[in-house]
Amino acid sequence: xxxxxxxxxxxxxxxSAALAAEPIRIGVSGPFTGGSSPMGLSMRDGIRIxxxxxxxxxxxxxxxxxxxxxxxxxxxERGAQIAQELINKERVVAGIGIVNTGVALASQRFYQExxxxxxxxxxxxxxxxxxxxxxxxxxxxxxxxxxxxxxxxAMIVDEAVERRKLKKLAILADSTNYGQLGREDLEQALExxxxxxxxxxxxxxxxxxxxxxxxxxxxxxxxxxLTYGIGPELAQIANDAARLGWRVPIIGSxxxxxxxxxxxxxxxxxxxxxPQTFIQEPDTPKRRAFIEAYxxxxxxxxxxxxxxxxxxxxGMLLLAAAIRQAGTxxxxxxxxxxxxxxxxxxxxxxxxxxxxxxxxxxAFDSPGQVAxxxxxxxxxxxxxxxxxxxxxx
Numbered sequence: 049x050x051x052x053x054x055x056x057x058x059x060x061x062x063x064s065a066a067l068a069a070e071p072i073r074i075g076v077s078g079p080f081t082g083g084s085s086p087m088g089l090s091m092r093d094g095i096r097i098x099x100x101x102x103x104x105x106x107x108x109x110x111x112x113x114x115x116x117x118x119x120x121x122x123x124x125e126r127g128a129q130i131a132q133e134l135i136n137k138e139r140v141v142a143g144i145g146i147v148n149t150g151v152a153l154a155s156q157r158f159y160q161e162x163x164x165x166x167x168x169x170x171x172x173x174x175x176x177x178x179x180x181x182x183x184x185x186x187x188x189x190x191x192x193x194x195x196x197x198x199x200x201x202a203m204i205v206d207e208a209v210e211r212r213k214l215k216k217l218a219i220l221a222d223s224t225n226y227g228q229l230g231r232e233d234l235e236q237a238l239e240x241x242x243x244x245x246x247x248x249x250x251x252x253x254x255x256x257x258x259x260x261x262x263x264x265x266x267x268x269x270x271x272x273x274l275t276y277g278i279g280p281e282l283a284q285i286a287n288d289a290a291r292l293g294w295r296v297p298i299i300g301s302x303x304x305x306x307x308x309x310x311x312x313x314x315x316x317x318x319x320x321x322x323p324q325t326f327i328q329e330p331d332t333p334k335r336r337a338f339i340e341a342y343x344x345x346x347x348x349x350x351x352x353x354x355x356x357x358x359x360x361x362x363g364m365l366l367l368a369a370a371i372r373q374a375g376t377x378x379x380x381x382x383x384x385x386x387x388x389x390x391x392x393x394x395x396x397x398x399x400x401x402x403x404x405x406x407x408x409x410x411a412f413d414s415p416g417q418v419a420x421x422x423x424x425x426x427x428x429x430x431x432x433x434x435x436x437x438x439x440x441x
Contacts, residue, residue: 069107069110069111069112070111071111071112071113071114072107072108072109072111072112072113072114072141072371072377073114073116073138073139073140073141074099074113074114074115074116074140074141074142074143074144074364074367075115075116075118075131075134075135075138075140075142075143075144075145076092076095076115076116076117076118076143076144076145077117077118077119077120077127077130077131077134077143077145077146077151077155078091078092078119078120078145078146078147078170079119079120079121079122079147079148079151080092080117080119081119081121082121082122083122083253083254083278083279083280083281083308084122084147084148084278085352086279086306086307086308086352086353086356087147087170087278087303087306087352087353087356088119088122088147088170088356089346089352089353090351090352090353090354090356090357090360091145091147091169091170091353091356091357091359091360092117092145092360093342093345093346093357093360094169094338094342094356094357094358094359094360094361094362094364095115095144095145095169095360095361095363095364096115096345097338097341097342097345097361098360098361098362098364098365098368099113099115099364100341102364102365102368108368108371108372109371109372109375109376109377113368116134116138116140118130118133118134120146120148120151120155122147122148122151123151124148124150124151124153124154124155124225125154126151127146127148127151127152127154127155128154128155128158130155131143131155131156131158131159132158135158135159135162135164140164141164141371141377141379141382142164142165142166142167142367142371142377142379142382143159143164143165143166143167144166144167144169144360144363144364144367145168145169145170145360146166146168146169146170146171147170147171147356148171148224148226149171149172149173149175149176149224149225149226149229150224150225150226151171152168152171152173152176153173153175153176153179153225156168156176156179156190157179157180159189159190160179160180160185160188160189160190162379163187163189163379163380163383164189164379165189165191165367165370165379165382165383165386166189166190166191167191167192167193167363167364167366167367167386168190168191168192168193168194169192169193169194169356169359169360169363170194170356170359170360171192171194171226172194172195172196172197172200172226172230172301172302173196173197173225173226173229173230174196174197174198174229174233175229176190176192176196177190177191177192177196177409177410187380187383188409189379189383190409191386191404191409191411192409192410192411193359193362193363193366193403193411193412194325194355194359194411194412195302195323195325195412195417195418196410196412197229197230197233197276197301198233199323199412199413199414199415199417199418200230200233200301200302200322200323200418201230201233201234201236201237201301202237202415203323203415203418203420204234204237204274204299204300204301204322204323205234205237205238205240205241205243205274206415207299207321207420208272208274208297208299209238209241209243210241212272212297214271214272214297215243215271216246216268216269216270216271216272217238217243217245217246217270217271217272217273217274218245218246218247218248218249218265218268218270218272218273218274219231219234219235219245219247219248219249219273219274219275219276220249220250220251220258220261220262220265220273220274220275220276220277220285221234221248221249221250221251221275221276221277222250222251222252222253222276222277222278222281223250223251223252223253224253226276226278227250227276227277228250230276230301231248231276234274234276235248245274246265246268246269246270247264247265247268247270249261249264249265251277251281253277253278253281254280254281255281255284256284257284257288258281258284258285258288258289259288259291259292262285262288262289262292262294263292266292266294270296271296271297272296272297272298272299273285273289273296273297273298273299273300274299274300275298275299275300275301275304276300276301277300277301277303278303278306278309279303279304279306279307279308279309279310279312280308280309280312282298282300282303282304282306282309282313282320283308283309283311283312283313283316283317284312285298286298286309286313286316286317286320287312287313287316289316290316297319297320297321298317298319298320298321299320299321299322300320300321300322301322301323302322302323302324302325302355302421303322304317304320304321304322304423305322305324305353305354305355305421305423305428306352306353307350307352307353308352309423310423310426310427310428311426313423317423318423318424318425319422319423319424320422320423321420321421321422321423321431322420322421322428323415323418323419323420323421324354324355324418324419324420324421324428325355325358325359325397325412325417325418325419326354326355326357326358326359326396326397327354327419327421327428327429327430328350328351328354328427328428329429329430334394334395334396335396338358338361338396339351342357350427354428358395358396358397359397361395361396362393362395362396362397362398362400362411365393365394365395366386366389366393366395366400366403366411367382367386369385369389369391369393370382370385370386370389371385372391373385373389373390373391386404387404387405387406387409388402388405388406389402389403389404398417400441401441402441403441411441413441419431420432
Protein backbone atom coordinates (compact mmCIF):
# COMPACT_ATOMS: atom_id res chain seq x y z
CA UNK A 49 0.00 0.00 0.00
CA UNK A 50 2.84 2.35 0.84
CA UNK A 51 4.42 1.72 -2.56
CA UNK A 52 1.12 2.41 -4.28
CA UNK A 53 0.78 5.71 -2.41
CA UNK A 54 4.31 6.68 -3.37
CA UNK A 55 3.62 5.77 -7.00
CA UNK A 56 0.42 7.86 -7.00
CA UNK A 57 2.30 10.79 -5.47
CA UNK A 58 5.02 10.46 -8.11
CA UNK A 59 2.45 10.42 -10.92
CA UNK A 60 0.75 13.46 -9.45
CA UNK A 61 4.08 15.24 -9.23
CA UNK A 62 4.88 14.46 -12.86
CA UNK A 63 1.45 15.66 -14.00
CA SER A 64 1.87 18.88 -12.03
CA ALA A 65 5.33 19.35 -13.49
CA ALA A 66 3.96 18.95 -17.01
CA LEU A 67 1.25 21.53 -16.34
CA ALA A 68 3.85 23.89 -14.89
CA ALA A 69 6.21 23.41 -17.86
CA GLU A 70 6.83 26.26 -20.23
CA PRO A 71 4.02 26.18 -22.80
CA ILE A 72 4.57 25.61 -26.50
CA ARG A 73 3.55 28.91 -28.06
CA ILE A 74 1.74 28.74 -31.40
CA GLY A 75 0.83 31.90 -33.32
CA VAL A 76 -2.69 32.22 -34.76
CA SER A 77 -3.64 35.13 -36.98
CA GLY A 78 -6.69 35.91 -39.07
CA PRO A 79 -9.49 38.43 -39.59
CA PHE A 80 -11.69 38.30 -36.49
CA THR A 81 -13.60 41.44 -37.49
CA GLY A 82 -14.87 42.77 -40.83
CA GLY A 83 -16.11 41.13 -44.00
CA SER A 84 -13.72 38.17 -43.81
CA SER A 85 -14.47 37.45 -40.14
CA PRO A 86 -16.79 34.45 -40.74
CA MET A 87 -13.74 32.63 -42.10
CA GLY A 88 -11.34 33.97 -39.48
CA LEU A 89 -13.55 33.23 -36.47
CA SER A 90 -14.46 29.77 -37.76
CA MET A 91 -10.79 28.94 -38.33
CA ARG A 92 -9.78 30.25 -34.89
CA ASP A 93 -12.48 28.24 -33.13
CA GLY A 94 -11.50 25.09 -35.03
CA ILE A 95 -7.89 25.56 -33.89
CA ARG A 96 -9.03 26.16 -30.30
CA ILE A 97 -11.00 22.91 -30.28
CA UNK A 98 -7.95 20.96 -31.49
CA UNK A 99 -5.71 22.53 -28.84
CA UNK A 100 -8.24 21.78 -26.11
CA UNK A 101 -8.13 18.11 -27.15
CA UNK A 102 -4.33 18.11 -27.29
CA UNK A 103 -3.98 19.68 -23.84
CA UNK A 104 -6.60 17.37 -22.34
CA UNK A 105 -4.43 14.45 -23.52
CA UNK A 106 -1.32 15.87 -21.81
CA UNK A 107 -0.12 18.47 -24.29
CA UNK A 108 2.92 18.07 -26.52
CA UNK A 109 6.32 16.85 -25.33
CA UNK A 110 4.99 17.08 -21.78
CA UNK A 111 4.12 20.75 -22.23
CA UNK A 112 0.79 22.53 -22.71
CA UNK A 113 0.03 24.31 -25.98
CA UNK A 114 -0.68 28.02 -25.74
CA UNK A 115 -2.27 29.90 -28.64
CA UNK A 116 -1.14 33.50 -29.18
CA UNK A 117 -3.99 34.98 -31.23
CA UNK A 118 -3.95 38.19 -33.24
CA UNK A 119 -6.56 39.92 -35.43
CA UNK A 120 -5.07 41.00 -38.77
CA UNK A 121 -8.26 42.79 -39.94
CA UNK A 122 -7.68 41.27 -43.41
CA UNK A 123 -5.07 43.99 -44.00
CA UNK A 124 -1.77 43.09 -45.64
CA GLU A 125 0.33 45.54 -43.64
CA ARG A 126 -1.30 44.48 -40.38
CA GLY A 127 -0.63 40.83 -41.18
CA ALA A 128 3.06 41.56 -41.80
CA GLN A 129 3.29 43.48 -38.52
CA ILE A 130 1.63 40.64 -36.59
CA ALA A 131 3.95 38.01 -38.07
CA GLN A 132 6.98 39.95 -36.89
CA GLU A 133 5.45 40.48 -33.45
CA LEU A 134 4.59 36.80 -33.03
CA ILE A 135 8.07 35.71 -34.06
CA ASN A 136 10.24 38.33 -32.38
CA LYS A 137 8.25 39.28 -29.29
CA GLU A 138 6.00 36.32 -28.54
CA ARG A 139 8.62 33.74 -29.57
CA VAL A 140 6.16 31.37 -31.22
CA VAL A 141 7.60 28.09 -32.50
CA ALA A 142 5.09 27.78 -35.36
CA GLY A 143 2.20 29.64 -36.93
CA ILE A 144 -1.20 28.56 -38.15
CA GLY A 145 -3.93 30.61 -39.74
CA ILE A 146 -4.09 33.42 -42.30
CA VAL A 147 -7.31 33.76 -44.26
CA ASN A 148 -6.68 36.33 -46.98
CA THR A 149 -4.27 35.64 -49.83
CA GLY A 150 -2.82 39.15 -49.80
CA VAL A 151 -2.14 38.91 -46.07
CA ALA A 152 -0.46 35.53 -46.58
CA LEU A 153 1.84 36.86 -49.30
CA ALA A 154 2.76 39.88 -47.18
CA SER A 155 3.36 38.09 -43.89
CA GLN A 156 4.50 34.52 -44.39
CA ARG A 157 7.93 35.65 -45.60
CA PHE A 158 8.77 36.50 -41.97
CA TYR A 159 8.12 32.88 -40.96
CA GLN A 160 10.28 31.76 -43.85
CA GLU A 161 13.14 34.07 -42.87
CA UNK A 162 12.92 32.91 -39.24
CA UNK A 163 12.80 29.26 -40.37
CA UNK A 164 9.60 28.69 -38.44
CA UNK A 165 6.87 26.46 -39.97
CA UNK A 166 3.66 28.19 -41.01
CA UNK A 167 0.55 26.18 -41.83
CA UNK A 168 -1.81 28.29 -43.90
CA UNK A 169 -5.24 27.09 -42.92
CA UNK A 170 -7.48 29.15 -45.19
CA UNK A 171 -5.83 31.41 -47.81
CA UNK A 172 -6.24 29.78 -51.23
CA UNK A 173 -4.15 31.83 -53.68
CA UNK A 174 -2.26 29.34 -55.86
CA UNK A 175 1.05 31.11 -55.25
CA UNK A 176 0.90 30.84 -51.44
CA UNK A 177 3.08 27.73 -51.06
CA UNK A 178 5.22 28.59 -54.09
CA UNK A 179 6.82 31.79 -52.79
CA UNK A 180 9.90 30.05 -51.39
CA UNK A 181 10.82 27.20 -53.70
CA UNK A 182 14.30 25.80 -54.55
CA UNK A 183 16.81 26.62 -55.78
CA UNK A 184 16.49 30.17 -54.44
CA UNK A 185 15.19 28.84 -51.12
CA UNK A 186 16.64 25.42 -50.18
CA UNK A 187 13.94 24.86 -47.54
CA UNK A 188 10.28 25.91 -47.75
CA UNK A 189 8.61 26.51 -44.36
CA UNK A 190 5.13 27.30 -45.74
CA UNK A 191 2.49 24.54 -45.78
CA UNK A 192 -1.19 24.66 -46.63
CA UNK A 193 -4.37 22.81 -45.69
CA UNK A 194 -6.99 24.35 -47.97
CA UNK A 195 -8.01 23.86 -51.59
CA UNK A 196 -5.86 26.15 -53.73
CA UNK A 197 -7.44 28.37 -56.35
CA UNK A 198 -5.96 26.18 -59.06
CA UNK A 199 -8.17 23.36 -57.77
CA UNK A 200 -11.18 25.59 -57.16
CA UNK A 201 -11.03 27.29 -60.56
CA ALA A 202 -10.95 23.88 -62.28
CA MET A 203 -14.02 22.79 -60.29
CA ILE A 204 -15.92 26.01 -61.00
CA VAL A 205 -15.25 25.76 -64.72
CA ASP A 206 -16.08 22.05 -64.80
CA GLU A 207 -19.40 22.77 -63.07
CA ALA A 208 -20.30 25.44 -65.64
CA VAL A 209 -18.92 23.93 -68.84
CA GLU A 210 -19.11 20.17 -68.37
CA ARG A 211 -22.04 19.64 -66.03
CA ARG A 212 -24.26 22.53 -67.16
CA LYS A 213 -23.04 22.74 -70.77
CA LEU A 214 -22.72 26.54 -70.60
CA LYS A 215 -20.28 28.34 -72.90
CA LYS A 216 -21.10 32.03 -72.39
CA LEU A 217 -19.63 32.81 -69.00
CA ALA A 218 -18.91 36.07 -67.18
CA ILE A 219 -16.25 36.47 -64.48
CA LEU A 220 -16.73 38.93 -61.61
CA ALA A 221 -13.72 39.22 -59.28
CA ASP A 222 -12.76 41.67 -56.58
CA SER A 223 -9.70 43.89 -56.90
CA THR A 224 -7.65 42.25 -54.12
CA ASN A 225 -4.76 39.87 -54.68
CA TYR A 226 -7.20 37.06 -53.93
CA GLY A 227 -9.73 38.14 -56.52
CA GLN A 228 -7.29 38.92 -59.31
CA LEU A 229 -5.16 35.82 -58.86
CA GLY A 230 -8.39 33.80 -58.77
CA ARG A 231 -9.56 35.50 -61.97
CA GLU A 232 -6.32 34.44 -63.66
CA ASP A 233 -6.87 30.86 -62.51
CA LEU A 234 -10.43 30.93 -63.87
CA GLU A 235 -9.29 32.26 -67.25
CA GLN A 236 -6.60 29.57 -67.47
CA ALA A 237 -9.11 26.85 -66.55
CA LEU A 238 -11.53 28.16 -69.19
CA GLU A 239 -8.78 28.22 -71.79
CA UNK A 240 -8.14 24.51 -71.19
CA UNK A 241 -11.79 23.92 -72.12
CA UNK A 242 -11.49 26.06 -75.23
CA UNK A 243 -13.75 28.73 -73.71
CA UNK A 244 -13.18 32.45 -73.27
CA UNK A 245 -15.21 34.59 -70.88
CA UNK A 246 -17.69 36.88 -72.66
CA UNK A 247 -17.19 39.49 -69.93
CA UNK A 248 -14.64 40.03 -67.15
CA UNK A 249 -15.65 42.51 -64.46
CA UNK A 250 -13.91 43.91 -61.43
CA UNK A 251 -15.22 45.37 -58.18
CA UNK A 252 -13.79 46.67 -54.93
CA UNK A 253 -14.23 45.42 -51.39
CA UNK A 254 -17.18 47.28 -49.78
CA UNK A 255 -18.74 48.21 -53.14
CA UNK A 256 -22.50 48.57 -52.70
CA UNK A 257 -23.63 48.65 -56.33
CA UNK A 258 -22.80 45.95 -58.89
CA UNK A 259 -25.46 46.88 -61.46
CA UNK A 260 -22.96 48.32 -63.95
CA UNK A 261 -20.89 45.10 -64.07
CA UNK A 262 -24.02 42.94 -64.14
CA UNK A 263 -25.64 44.94 -66.93
CA UNK A 264 -22.48 44.56 -69.02
CA UNK A 265 -22.37 40.81 -68.34
CA UNK A 266 -26.00 40.42 -69.34
CA UNK A 267 -25.50 42.49 -72.50
CA UNK A 268 -22.58 40.20 -73.41
CA UNK A 269 -24.97 37.26 -73.26
CA UNK A 270 -23.57 35.61 -70.13
CA UNK A 271 -25.39 32.42 -69.09
CA UNK A 272 -23.72 32.19 -65.67
CA UNK A 273 -21.60 34.27 -63.29
CA LEU A 274 -18.26 32.89 -62.10
CA THR A 275 -17.21 34.79 -58.98
CA TYR A 276 -14.10 35.46 -56.92
CA GLY A 277 -14.71 37.61 -53.85
CA ILE A 278 -15.91 37.39 -50.25
CA GLY A 279 -19.33 37.22 -48.64
CA PRO A 280 -20.65 40.81 -48.49
CA GLU A 281 -19.77 41.73 -52.07
CA LEU A 282 -20.95 38.37 -53.39
CA ALA A 283 -24.30 39.01 -51.71
CA GLN A 284 -24.42 42.40 -53.42
CA ILE A 285 -23.95 40.65 -56.77
CA ALA A 286 -26.80 38.21 -56.05
CA ASN A 287 -29.14 40.95 -54.82
CA ASP A 288 -28.39 43.36 -57.66
CA ALA A 289 -28.88 40.61 -60.24
CA ALA A 290 -32.30 39.92 -58.72
CA ARG A 291 -33.16 43.64 -58.79
CA LEU A 292 -32.31 43.64 -62.49
CA GLY A 293 -34.61 40.66 -62.97
CA TRP A 294 -31.69 38.60 -64.22
CA ARG A 295 -31.66 35.02 -62.96
CA VAL A 296 -28.50 33.15 -63.88
CA PRO A 297 -26.46 30.55 -61.95
CA ILE A 298 -23.78 31.86 -59.59
CA ILE A 299 -20.79 29.54 -59.36
CA GLY A 300 -17.72 30.71 -57.54
CA SER A 301 -14.95 30.15 -55.05
CA UNK A 302 -15.61 28.90 -51.57
CA UNK A 303 -16.59 32.26 -49.89
CA UNK A 304 -20.05 31.74 -51.40
CA UNK A 305 -20.46 29.45 -48.37
CA UNK A 306 -19.82 32.27 -45.89
CA UNK A 307 -22.63 33.14 -43.51
CA UNK A 308 -22.53 36.81 -44.52
CA UNK A 309 -23.23 35.80 -48.14
CA UNK A 310 -26.05 33.43 -47.22
CA UNK A 311 -27.68 35.82 -44.74
CA UNK A 312 -27.39 38.99 -46.84
CA UNK A 313 -28.37 37.39 -50.14
CA UNK A 314 -31.29 35.46 -48.63
CA UNK A 315 -33.41 33.82 -51.34
CA UNK A 316 -31.26 35.45 -54.03
CA UNK A 317 -28.33 33.30 -52.92
CA UNK A 318 -30.18 30.01 -53.16
CA UNK A 319 -28.55 27.61 -55.60
CA UNK A 320 -25.11 29.26 -55.54
CA UNK A 321 -22.41 26.61 -55.85
CA UNK A 322 -18.85 26.54 -54.59
CA PRO A 323 -15.99 24.08 -53.77
CA GLN A 324 -15.86 22.91 -50.14
CA THR A 325 -13.35 20.81 -48.22
CA PHE A 326 -15.89 20.31 -45.41
CA ILE A 327 -19.66 20.43 -45.21
CA GLN A 328 -21.37 20.63 -41.83
CA GLU A 329 -22.74 17.10 -41.79
CA PRO A 330 -22.35 14.77 -38.76
CA ASP A 331 -21.86 11.76 -40.99
CA THR A 332 -19.00 10.20 -38.97
CA PRO A 333 -18.43 10.02 -35.20
CA LYS A 334 -15.39 12.31 -35.56
CA ARG A 335 -17.33 14.94 -37.48
CA ARG A 336 -20.27 14.75 -35.12
CA ALA A 337 -18.00 15.31 -32.11
CA PHE A 338 -16.28 18.22 -33.85
CA ILE A 339 -19.54 19.89 -34.84
CA GLU A 340 -20.94 19.53 -31.33
CA ALA A 341 -17.73 20.90 -29.79
CA TYR A 342 -17.87 23.84 -32.18
CA UNK A 343 -21.49 24.56 -31.36
CA UNK A 344 -20.74 24.52 -27.63
CA UNK A 345 -17.75 26.81 -27.98
CA UNK A 346 -19.21 29.28 -30.46
CA UNK A 347 -22.73 29.05 -28.98
CA UNK A 348 -24.06 28.84 -32.51
CA UNK A 349 -25.68 25.98 -34.36
CA UNK A 350 -24.25 27.01 -37.73
CA UNK A 351 -20.58 27.38 -38.52
CA UNK A 352 -20.07 30.74 -40.29
CA UNK A 353 -17.52 29.02 -42.55
CA UNK A 354 -17.44 25.22 -42.15
CA UNK A 355 -14.39 24.67 -44.36
CA UNK A 356 -12.36 27.27 -42.45
CA UNK A 357 -13.31 25.67 -39.12
CA UNK A 358 -12.36 22.18 -40.28
CA UNK A 359 -9.12 23.31 -41.93
CA UNK A 360 -8.07 25.10 -38.74
CA UNK A 361 -8.81 22.00 -36.66
CA UNK A 362 -7.08 19.55 -39.00
CA GLY A 363 -4.12 21.90 -39.54
CA MET A 364 -3.48 22.07 -35.79
CA LEU A 365 -3.63 18.28 -35.49
CA LEU A 366 -1.05 17.93 -38.30
CA LEU A 367 1.24 20.48 -36.64
CA ALA A 368 0.93 18.64 -33.31
CA ALA A 369 1.79 15.32 -34.98
CA ALA A 370 4.90 16.89 -36.51
CA ILE A 371 6.06 18.29 -33.16
CA ARG A 372 5.57 14.88 -31.53
CA GLN A 373 7.52 13.18 -34.30
CA ALA A 374 10.32 15.74 -34.20
CA GLY A 375 10.59 15.46 -30.41
CA THR A 376 11.39 19.16 -30.36
CA UNK A 377 9.94 22.53 -31.36
CA UNK A 378 13.03 23.41 -33.43
CA UNK A 379 11.71 24.87 -36.69
CA UNK A 380 13.80 22.86 -39.14
CA UNK A 381 13.07 19.59 -37.36
CA UNK A 382 9.33 20.29 -37.31
CA UNK A 383 9.43 21.19 -41.02
CA UNK A 384 11.22 17.91 -41.78
CA UNK A 385 8.59 16.02 -39.80
CA UNK A 386 5.74 17.71 -41.68
CA UNK A 387 7.40 16.68 -44.94
CA UNK A 388 7.57 13.04 -43.80
CA UNK A 389 4.79 12.45 -41.28
CA UNK A 390 4.81 8.85 -40.12
CA UNK A 391 1.64 9.09 -38.02
CA UNK A 392 -1.77 8.80 -39.63
CA UNK A 393 -3.78 11.80 -38.46
CA UNK A 394 -7.54 11.48 -38.25
CA UNK A 395 -9.03 14.85 -39.03
CA UNK A 396 -12.59 15.87 -39.76
CA UNK A 397 -11.99 16.49 -43.46
CA UNK A 398 -10.15 13.20 -43.95
CA UNK A 399 -7.52 10.92 -42.45
CA UNK A 400 -4.12 12.23 -43.51
CA UNK A 401 -1.36 9.85 -44.52
CA UNK A 402 1.84 11.67 -45.49
CA UNK A 403 -0.08 14.77 -46.61
CA UNK A 404 3.11 16.69 -47.43
CA UNK A 405 6.48 15.91 -48.95
CA UNK A 406 9.64 17.93 -49.45
CA UNK A 407 8.48 19.03 -52.88
CA UNK A 408 4.74 19.27 -52.16
CA UNK A 409 3.42 21.39 -49.30
CA UNK A 410 -0.24 21.15 -50.34
CA ALA A 411 -2.51 18.82 -48.35
CA PHE A 412 -4.99 18.82 -51.27
CA ASP A 413 -3.78 18.30 -54.81
CA SER A 414 -6.81 17.56 -56.98
CA PRO A 415 -10.50 18.45 -57.43
CA GLY A 416 -11.39 14.86 -56.54
CA GLN A 417 -10.47 15.64 -52.92
CA VAL A 418 -12.99 18.49 -52.65
CA ALA A 419 -16.81 18.50 -52.73
CA UNK A 420 -19.12 20.88 -54.60
CA UNK A 421 -21.41 22.65 -52.16
CA UNK A 422 -24.70 24.42 -52.79
CA UNK A 423 -26.66 27.00 -50.81
CA UNK A 424 -29.99 25.37 -50.11
CA UNK A 425 -32.48 26.40 -47.45
CA UNK A 426 -30.08 28.93 -45.97
CA UNK A 427 -27.23 26.48 -45.43
CA UNK A 428 -24.55 24.73 -47.47
CA UNK A 429 -25.22 21.13 -48.48
CA UNK A 430 -23.64 18.78 -50.98
CA UNK A 431 -24.60 19.73 -54.52
CA UNK A 432 -24.39 16.08 -55.52
CA UNK A 433 -25.50 13.60 -52.88
CA UNK A 434 -23.72 10.69 -54.54
CA UNK A 435 -20.38 12.54 -54.63
CA UNK A 436 -18.01 11.74 -51.76
CA UNK A 437 -14.55 13.22 -51.39
CA UNK A 438 -11.60 10.91 -51.76
CA UNK A 439 -9.89 13.00 -49.11
CA UNK A 440 -6.44 14.41 -48.72
CA UNK A 441 -3.28 12.40 -49.21
